[in-house]
Amino acid sequence: MSDINPMAESEPIEPTDASGMLAKNWWAILIRGIAALAFGLCAFVLPGATLVSLMVFFAAYAAVDGVFSIVAAVRAARLGEQWATLVFDGLISLTAAAILVIWPDISIQALIVLLATWAIMTGLLEIGAAFRLKTEHGRVWLGLAGVASVLFGVALIVAPFVGALVVTWWLGVYAAVFGLTMVSLAITLKGRLSHQPAA
Template sequence: MSDFNSTAGTAAYEPVDASGMLAKNWWAILIRGLAALAFSLCAFVLPGPTLVSLVVFVAAYAAVDGVFSIVSAVRAARMGEQWASLVFDGLVSLTAAGILVVWPSISVEALIVLLAMWAIISGFLEIGAAFRLKAEHGRVWLGLAGVASVLFGVALFAAPFIGALVVTWWLGVYAAVFGITMVSLAITLKRRLSHQPAA
Protein backbone atom coordinates (compact mmCIF):
# COMPACT_ATOMS: atom_id res chain seq x y z
CA MET A 1 0.00 0.00 0.00
CA SER A 2 3.06 2.09 -0.78
CA ASP A 3 5.85 3.53 -2.84
CA PHE A 4 8.40 1.97 -0.52
CA ASN A 5 7.60 -1.27 -2.32
CA SER A 6 10.11 -0.23 -5.00
CA THR A 7 12.63 -2.33 -3.15
CA ALA A 8 10.52 -5.44 -3.65
CA GLY A 9 11.67 -5.72 -7.23
CA THR A 10 15.34 -5.09 -6.48
CA ALA A 11 17.68 -8.05 -6.55
CA ALA A 12 18.81 -9.36 -3.18
CA TYR A 13 22.43 -8.64 -4.01
CA GLU A 14 21.73 -4.89 -4.44
CA PRO A 15 20.73 -3.79 -0.91
CA VAL A 16 22.72 -0.56 -1.06
CA ASP A 17 20.96 0.68 -4.21
CA ALA A 18 17.57 -0.34 -2.84
CA SER A 19 18.16 1.46 0.44
CA GLY A 20 19.49 4.52 -1.34
CA MET A 21 16.46 4.70 -3.60
CA LEU A 22 14.14 4.42 -0.61
CA ALA A 23 16.04 7.08 1.32
CA LYS A 24 15.70 9.55 -1.54
CA ASN A 25 11.92 9.09 -1.42
CA TRP A 26 11.59 9.49 2.35
CA TRP A 27 9.22 12.44 1.88
CA ALA A 28 6.73 10.29 -0.05
CA ILE A 29 6.74 7.71 2.75
CA LEU A 30 6.19 10.50 5.28
CA ILE A 31 3.17 11.76 3.33
CA ARG A 32 1.76 8.25 3.16
CA GLY A 33 2.19 7.86 6.91
CA LEU A 34 0.54 11.20 7.66
CA ALA A 35 -2.33 10.32 5.32
CA ALA A 36 -2.84 7.06 7.21
CA LEU A 37 -2.84 8.90 10.54
CA ALA A 38 -5.38 11.41 9.18
CA PHE A 39 -7.55 8.52 7.99
CA SER A 40 -7.31 6.94 11.44
CA LEU A 41 -8.38 10.18 13.10
CA CYS A 42 -11.39 10.49 10.79
CA ALA A 43 -12.39 6.90 11.50
CA PHE A 44 -12.61 7.57 15.23
CA VAL A 45 -14.09 11.08 15.29
CA LEU A 46 -16.66 10.59 12.51
CA PRO A 47 -19.99 10.36 14.36
CA GLY A 48 -22.20 7.45 13.38
CA PRO A 49 -20.29 6.34 10.25
CA THR A 50 -22.44 4.82 7.54
CA LEU A 51 -21.39 2.35 4.88
CA VAL A 52 -21.47 5.13 2.27
CA SER A 53 -19.09 7.36 4.22
CA LEU A 54 -16.82 4.38 4.87
CA VAL A 55 -16.68 3.55 1.16
CA VAL A 56 -15.87 7.18 0.32
CA PHE A 57 -13.03 7.36 2.85
CA VAL A 58 -11.54 4.03 1.80
CA ALA A 59 -11.81 4.87 -1.92
CA ALA A 60 -10.09 8.23 -1.37
CA TYR A 61 -7.27 6.66 0.65
CA ALA A 62 -6.75 3.86 -1.88
CA ALA A 63 -6.65 6.38 -4.73
CA VAL A 64 -4.02 8.51 -2.99
CA ASP A 65 -2.04 5.38 -2.18
CA GLY A 66 -2.15 4.22 -5.80
CA VAL A 67 -1.24 7.60 -7.27
CA PHE A 68 1.81 7.92 -5.01
CA SER A 69 2.96 4.44 -6.02
CA ILE A 70 2.66 5.22 -9.72
CA VAL A 71 4.48 8.54 -9.31
CA SER A 72 7.25 6.79 -7.41
CA ALA A 73 7.45 4.18 -10.18
CA VAL A 74 8.04 6.93 -12.74
CA ARG A 75 10.76 8.45 -10.55
CA ALA A 76 12.39 5.04 -10.11
CA ALA A 77 12.33 4.36 -13.85
CA ARG A 78 14.00 7.70 -14.57
CA MET A 79 16.75 6.85 -12.08
CA GLY A 80 17.28 3.42 -13.62
CA GLU A 81 15.89 1.63 -10.57
CA GLN A 82 13.41 -1.26 -10.39
CA TRP A 83 9.87 0.03 -10.89
CA ALA A 84 7.67 -2.99 -11.75
CA SER A 85 6.62 -3.74 -8.16
CA LEU A 86 5.71 -0.09 -7.64
CA VAL A 87 3.43 -0.17 -10.66
CA PHE A 88 1.84 -3.40 -9.44
CA ASP A 89 1.24 -2.00 -5.98
CA GLY A 90 -0.19 1.19 -7.44
CA LEU A 91 -2.51 -0.72 -9.75
CA VAL A 92 -3.76 -2.84 -6.83
CA SER A 93 -4.66 0.30 -4.87
CA LEU A 94 -6.21 2.09 -7.85
CA THR A 95 -8.22 -1.02 -8.72
CA ALA A 96 -9.61 -1.15 -5.19
CA ALA A 97 -10.49 2.55 -5.38
CA GLY A 98 -12.08 2.08 -8.81
CA ILE A 99 -14.26 -0.79 -7.62
CA LEU A 100 -15.55 1.32 -4.74
CA VAL A 101 -16.25 4.28 -7.04
CA VAL A 102 -18.25 2.29 -9.60
CA TRP A 103 -19.93 0.18 -6.91
CA PRO A 104 -20.79 2.66 -4.12
CA SER A 105 -23.64 0.44 -2.90
CA ILE A 106 -21.23 -2.40 -2.13
CA SER A 107 -22.31 -4.62 0.76
CA VAL A 108 -20.40 -4.74 4.01
CA GLU A 109 -19.32 -8.32 3.33
CA ALA A 110 -17.98 -7.48 -0.15
CA LEU A 111 -16.19 -4.41 1.21
CA ILE A 112 -14.52 -6.50 3.89
CA VAL A 113 -13.31 -9.07 1.34
CA LEU A 114 -11.94 -6.29 -0.89
CA LEU A 115 -10.16 -4.61 2.01
CA ALA A 116 -8.74 -7.92 3.19
CA MET A 117 -7.31 -8.81 -0.21
CA TRP A 118 -5.85 -5.31 -0.63
CA ALA A 119 -4.22 -5.39 2.81
CA ILE A 120 -2.74 -8.88 2.40
CA ILE A 121 -1.28 -8.24 -1.07
CA SER A 122 0.23 -4.92 -0.01
CA GLY A 123 1.49 -6.42 3.23
CA PHE A 124 3.41 -9.20 1.50
CA LEU A 125 4.95 -6.65 -0.89
CA GLU A 126 6.09 -4.60 2.11
CA ILE A 127 7.54 -7.64 3.90
CA GLY A 128 9.41 -8.65 0.75
CA ALA A 129 10.76 -5.12 0.45
CA ALA A 130 11.91 -5.15 4.08
CA PHE A 131 14.18 -8.15 3.47
CA ARG A 132 15.95 -6.17 0.74
CA LEU A 133 16.39 -3.05 2.84
CA LYS A 134 19.48 -2.42 4.94
CA ALA A 135 18.84 -2.71 8.66
CA GLU A 136 20.07 0.82 9.41
CA HIS A 137 17.62 2.23 6.86
CA GLY A 138 14.57 1.10 8.82
CA ARG A 139 14.05 -2.53 7.84
CA VAL A 140 12.20 -3.20 11.10
CA TRP A 141 9.67 -0.40 10.51
CA LEU A 142 8.93 -1.54 6.97
CA GLY A 143 8.59 -5.13 8.13
CA LEU A 144 6.21 -4.13 10.91
CA ALA A 145 4.08 -2.20 8.42
CA GLY A 146 3.86 -5.30 6.23
CA VAL A 147 3.00 -7.57 9.14
CA ALA A 148 0.32 -5.13 10.30
CA SER A 149 -1.21 -5.12 6.82
CA VAL A 150 -1.25 -8.92 6.58
CA LEU A 151 -2.69 -9.37 10.07
CA PHE A 152 -5.37 -6.79 9.34
CA GLY A 153 -6.34 -8.62 6.16
CA VAL A 154 -6.43 -11.99 7.92
CA ALA A 155 -8.55 -10.53 10.73
CA LEU A 156 -11.07 -9.22 8.20
CA PHE A 157 -11.28 -12.61 6.51
CA ALA A 158 -11.77 -14.26 9.91
CA ALA A 159 -14.74 -12.03 10.76
CA PRO A 160 -16.57 -11.35 7.47
CA PHE A 161 -19.93 -10.46 9.00
CA ILE A 162 -18.99 -7.56 11.27
CA GLY A 163 -20.85 -4.30 10.82
CA ALA A 164 -19.76 -1.07 9.15
CA LEU A 165 -19.09 0.61 12.50
CA VAL A 166 -16.75 -2.16 13.66
CA VAL A 167 -14.99 -2.16 10.28
CA THR A 168 -14.44 1.59 10.71
CA TRP A 169 -12.88 1.07 14.13
CA TRP A 170 -10.65 -1.73 12.84
CA LEU A 171 -9.57 0.47 9.96
CA GLY A 172 -8.81 3.27 12.39
CA VAL A 173 -6.56 1.08 14.53
CA TYR A 174 -4.82 -0.40 11.48
CA ALA A 175 -4.30 3.01 9.88
CA ALA A 176 -2.84 4.36 13.14
CA VAL A 177 -0.33 1.50 13.40
CA PHE A 178 0.53 1.72 9.70
CA GLY A 179 0.88 5.50 9.86
CA ILE A 180 3.20 5.40 12.87
CA THR A 181 5.46 2.81 11.24
CA MET A 182 5.61 4.80 7.99
CA VAL A 183 6.43 8.07 9.75
CA SER A 184 9.12 6.28 11.78
CA LEU A 185 10.54 4.75 8.60
CA ALA A 186 10.59 8.15 6.87
CA ILE A 187 12.42 9.74 9.80
CA THR A 188 14.98 6.92 9.84
CA LEU A 189 15.55 7.19 6.08
CA LYS A 190 15.95 10.97 6.23
CA ARG A 191 18.55 10.63 8.98
CA ARG A 192 20.49 8.04 6.97
CA LEU A 193 20.31 10.23 3.87
CA SER A 194 21.62 13.26 5.76
CA HIS A 195 24.62 11.19 6.93
CA GLN A 196 25.49 9.98 3.44
CA PRO A 197 28.38 11.79 1.73
CA ALA A 198 27.40 14.02 -1.17
CA ALA A 199 27.89 12.52 -4.62
Protein backbone atom coordinates in the same frame (compact mmCIF):
# COMPACT_ATOMS: atom_id res chain seq x y z
CA MET B 1 53.85 6.02 -1.90
CA SER B 2 50.31 7.28 -1.39
CA ASP B 3 48.35 6.28 1.69
CA ILE B 4 45.01 6.83 -0.08
CA ASN B 5 42.97 3.66 -0.35
CA PRO B 6 41.88 3.34 -4.00
CA MET B 7 38.84 1.28 -2.97
CA ALA B 8 37.46 4.23 -1.01
CA GLU B 9 37.36 6.31 -4.18
CA SER B 10 35.33 3.67 -6.01
CA GLU B 11 32.56 3.37 -3.42
CA PRO B 12 29.26 4.81 -4.69
CA ILE B 13 28.06 7.98 -3.07
CA GLU B 14 24.40 6.92 -3.19
CA PRO B 15 23.28 3.30 -3.28
CA THR B 16 21.23 2.18 -6.27
CA ASP B 17 19.54 -0.73 -4.51
CA ALA B 18 16.15 -0.77 -2.79
CA SER B 19 17.54 1.11 0.22
CA GLY B 20 18.86 3.95 -1.91
CA MET B 21 15.68 4.15 -3.96
CA LEU B 22 13.46 4.39 -0.88
CA ALA B 23 15.78 6.92 0.74
CA LYS B 24 15.47 9.21 -2.27
CA ASN B 25 11.67 8.90 -2.13
CA TRP B 26 11.31 9.34 1.63
CA TRP B 27 8.88 12.22 1.09
CA ALA B 28 6.41 9.97 -0.76
CA ILE B 29 6.51 7.48 2.12
CA LEU B 30 5.95 10.34 4.56
CA ILE B 31 2.86 11.50 2.66
CA ARG B 32 1.52 7.92 2.63
CA GLY B 33 2.00 7.78 6.39
CA ILE B 34 0.29 11.13 6.98
CA ALA B 35 -2.61 10.07 4.75
CA ALA B 36 -3.00 6.86 6.75
CA LEU B 37 -2.95 8.78 10.04
CA ALA B 38 -5.56 11.20 8.70
CA PHE B 39 -7.73 8.28 7.61
CA GLY B 40 -7.37 6.64 11.02
CA LEU B 41 -8.29 9.91 12.74
CA CYS B 42 -11.46 10.19 10.66
CA ALA B 43 -12.41 6.64 11.62
CA PHE B 44 -12.08 7.47 15.33
CA VAL B 45 -13.67 10.93 15.14
CA LEU B 46 -16.66 9.53 13.24
CA PRO B 47 -17.15 6.12 14.89
CA GLY B 48 -20.75 5.96 13.72
CA ALA B 49 -19.85 6.39 10.08
CA THR B 50 -22.24 4.77 7.65
CA LEU B 51 -21.12 2.27 5.05
CA VAL B 52 -21.12 5.03 2.43
CA SER B 53 -18.88 7.22 4.59
CA LEU B 54 -16.55 4.28 5.20
CA MET B 55 -16.25 3.66 1.47
CA VAL B 56 -15.58 7.33 0.73
CA PHE B 57 -12.85 7.49 3.39
CA PHE B 58 -11.16 4.34 2.22
CA ALA B 59 -11.43 5.18 -1.50
CA ALA B 60 -9.79 8.56 -0.87
CA TYR B 61 -6.99 7.02 1.18
CA ALA B 62 -6.38 4.19 -1.32
CA ALA B 63 -6.26 6.70 -4.18
CA VAL B 64 -3.69 8.89 -2.40
CA ASP B 65 -1.65 5.85 -1.40
CA GLY B 66 -1.72 4.49 -4.95
CA VAL B 67 -0.82 7.79 -6.60
CA PHE B 68 2.25 8.34 -4.44
CA SER B 69 3.38 4.75 -4.94
CA ILE B 70 3.22 5.33 -8.71
CA VAL B 71 5.06 8.66 -8.35
CA ALA B 72 7.83 6.95 -6.40
CA ALA B 73 7.99 4.21 -9.05
CA VAL B 74 8.35 6.76 -11.88
CA ARG B 75 11.18 8.50 -10.04
CA ALA B 76 12.87 5.17 -9.41
CA ALA B 77 12.56 4.17 -13.08
CA ARG B 78 14.14 7.44 -14.22
CA LEU B 79 17.10 6.72 -11.96
CA GLY B 80 17.44 3.18 -13.29
CA GLU B 81 16.37 1.65 -9.99
CA GLN B 82 13.82 -1.01 -8.99
CA TRP B 83 10.29 0.19 -9.66
CA ALA B 84 8.07 -2.84 -10.40
CA THR B 85 7.05 -3.47 -6.77
CA LEU B 86 6.03 0.17 -6.28
CA VAL B 87 3.95 0.09 -9.46
CA PHE B 88 2.21 -3.12 -8.42
CA ASP B 89 1.54 -1.73 -4.95
CA GLY B 90 0.15 1.49 -6.42
CA LEU B 91 -2.05 -0.33 -8.93
CA ILE B 92 -3.56 -2.48 -6.17
CA SER B 93 -4.54 0.61 -4.19
CA LEU B 94 -5.86 2.47 -7.24
CA THR B 95 -7.87 -0.59 -8.30
CA ALA B 96 -9.44 -0.85 -4.85
CA ALA B 97 -10.37 2.84 -4.95
CA ALA B 98 -11.80 2.50 -8.47
CA ILE B 99 -13.96 -0.46 -7.47
CA LEU B 100 -15.53 1.56 -4.66
CA VAL B 101 -16.20 4.49 -6.99
CA ILE B 102 -17.66 2.33 -9.78
CA TRP B 103 -19.63 0.11 -7.36
CA PRO B 104 -21.06 2.55 -4.79
CA ASP B 105 -23.81 0.16 -3.61
CA ILE B 106 -21.30 -2.48 -2.51
CA SER B 107 -22.46 -4.63 0.41
CA ILE B 108 -20.60 -4.78 3.72
CA GLN B 109 -19.53 -8.37 2.97
CA ALA B 110 -18.13 -7.40 -0.43
CA LEU B 111 -16.39 -4.40 1.11
CA ILE B 112 -14.76 -6.63 3.73
CA VAL B 113 -13.53 -9.04 1.04
CA LEU B 114 -12.10 -6.09 -0.92
CA LEU B 115 -10.41 -4.64 2.17
CA ALA B 116 -8.98 -8.01 3.17
CA THR B 117 -7.61 -8.70 -0.30
CA TRP B 118 -6.07 -5.24 -0.56
CA ALA B 119 -4.50 -5.42 2.90
CA ILE B 120 -2.98 -8.87 2.45
CA MET B 121 -1.58 -8.18 -1.04
CA THR B 122 -0.04 -4.84 -0.09
CA GLY B 123 1.24 -6.29 3.19
CA LEU B 124 3.01 -9.14 1.44
CA LEU B 125 4.63 -6.68 -0.97
CA GLU B 126 5.82 -4.54 1.94
CA ILE B 127 7.25 -7.55 3.78
CA GLY B 128 9.06 -8.63 0.62
CA ALA B 129 10.44 -5.12 0.17
CA ALA B 130 11.59 -5.07 3.81
CA PHE B 131 13.88 -8.04 3.18
CA ARG B 132 15.59 -6.03 0.41
CA LEU B 133 15.99 -3.00 2.64
CA LYS B 134 19.10 -2.48 4.75
CA THR B 135 18.59 -2.61 8.51
CA GLU B 136 19.86 0.92 9.04
CA HIS B 137 17.43 2.20 6.40
CA GLY B 138 14.38 1.15 8.42
CA ARG B 139 13.83 -2.51 7.53
CA VAL B 140 11.98 -3.06 10.83
CA TRP B 141 9.51 -0.23 10.17
CA LEU B 142 8.64 -1.44 6.67
CA GLY B 143 8.35 -5.01 7.93
CA LEU B 144 6.01 -3.93 10.73
CA ALA B 145 3.85 -2.04 8.24
CA GLY B 146 3.59 -5.18 6.11
CA VAL B 147 2.78 -7.39 9.10
CA ALA B 148 0.10 -4.93 10.25
CA SER B 149 -1.48 -5.02 6.79
CA VAL B 150 -1.49 -8.82 6.62
CA LEU B 151 -2.88 -9.19 10.16
CA PHE B 152 -5.64 -6.69 9.37
CA GLY B 153 -6.58 -8.62 6.23
CA VAL B 154 -6.58 -11.94 8.08
CA ALA B 155 -8.74 -10.47 10.86
CA LEU B 156 -11.32 -9.41 8.29
CA ILE B 157 -11.36 -12.89 6.75
CA VAL B 158 -11.72 -14.59 10.14
CA ALA B 159 -14.67 -12.37 11.06
CA PRO B 160 -16.32 -11.60 7.70
CA PHE B 161 -19.76 -10.68 9.04
CA VAL B 162 -18.87 -7.85 11.40
CA GLY B 163 -20.79 -4.63 11.00
CA ALA B 164 -19.72 -1.39 9.39
CA LEU B 165 -19.05 0.19 12.79
CA VAL B 166 -16.60 -2.57 13.79
CA VAL B 167 -14.89 -2.41 10.39
CA THR B 168 -14.53 1.35 10.86
CA TRP B 169 -12.82 0.85 14.21
CA TRP B 170 -10.54 -1.86 12.83
CA LEU B 171 -9.65 0.37 9.92
CA GLY B 172 -8.87 3.21 12.31
CA VAL B 173 -6.51 1.10 14.40
CA TYR B 174 -4.84 -0.38 11.33
CA ALA B 175 -4.45 3.01 9.64
CA ALA B 176 -2.95 4.51 12.81
CA VAL B 177 -0.39 1.70 13.15
CA PHE B 178 0.41 1.73 9.44
CA GLY B 179 0.71 5.51 9.36
CA LEU B 180 3.06 5.61 12.35
CA THR B 181 5.33 2.96 10.81
CA MET B 182 5.40 4.80 7.48
CA VAL B 183 6.23 8.13 9.13
CA SER B 184 8.97 6.45 11.19
CA LEU B 185 10.34 4.80 8.04
CA ALA B 186 10.35 8.12 6.18
CA ILE B 187 12.21 9.85 9.02
CA THR B 188 14.78 7.03 9.14
CA LEU B 189 15.29 7.13 5.37
CA LYS B 190 15.65 10.91 5.34
CA GLY B 191 18.26 10.62 8.07
CA ARG B 192 20.23 8.05 6.09
CA LEU B 193 20.04 10.19 2.94
CA SER B 194 21.27 13.30 4.75
CA HIS B 195 24.24 11.30 6.07
CA GLN B 196 25.39 10.35 2.56
CA PRO B 197 28.86 11.86 1.98
CA ALA B 198 29.07 14.70 -0.49
CA ALA B 199 30.63 13.98 -3.85
